[in-house]
Amino acid sequence: SSIDVDVFVHRNDICSEVPPFKNPMNPFLLKGERVKFGAVEKEGKDQIFATDVTYEDGTWVPMFRPDYAKRVVRRVKSKFGDKVYDILDSGSASYDDIQQ
Numbered sequence: 001s002s003i004d005v006d007v008f009v010h011r012n013d014i015c016s017e018v019p020p021f022k023n024p025m026n027p028f029l030l031k032g033e034r035v036k037f038g039a040v041e042k043e044g045k046d047q048i049f050a051t052d053v054t055y056e057d058g059t060w061v062p063m064f065r066p067d068y069a070k071r072v073v074r075r076v077k078s079k080f081g082d083k084v085y086d087i088l089d090s091g092s093a094s095y096d097d098i099q100q
Contacts, residue, residue: 007039009050015060027061029053035061 014027029035036058037050054060 005048007037007048007050009037009053013037013049013051014053016063017060018063025063027063029061030065 009029011026011028014029016027018025034056035050035053036056037053039048040051041047042049
């Protein structure tokens with residue numbers, strides 16, 4: 001069924017392969033993903049909180065999306081490019097600086 005109110009989802013309430021307390025990565029949901037969850041109200045809060053969030057069919061949310069490696073490589077290349085640019089832009093870069 002559809003819910004017509006905002007529901008807060010904390011990353012620790014998303015069911016994934018690795019328990020949240022042992023997980024260095026944060027599981028996340030993408031816009032448009034259909035999920036199922038329990039709903040609770042917390043005392044003193046004017047909001048609904050999701051618990052045990054899974055995909056609509058009951059499967060867990062994956063830790064890594066299909067394009068994960070591609071995004072990591074792009075981020076690393078970008079950081080490397082920024083470092084090289086900073087060295088060259090400083091005007092005091094030697095050949096040894098560039099090779100490091």
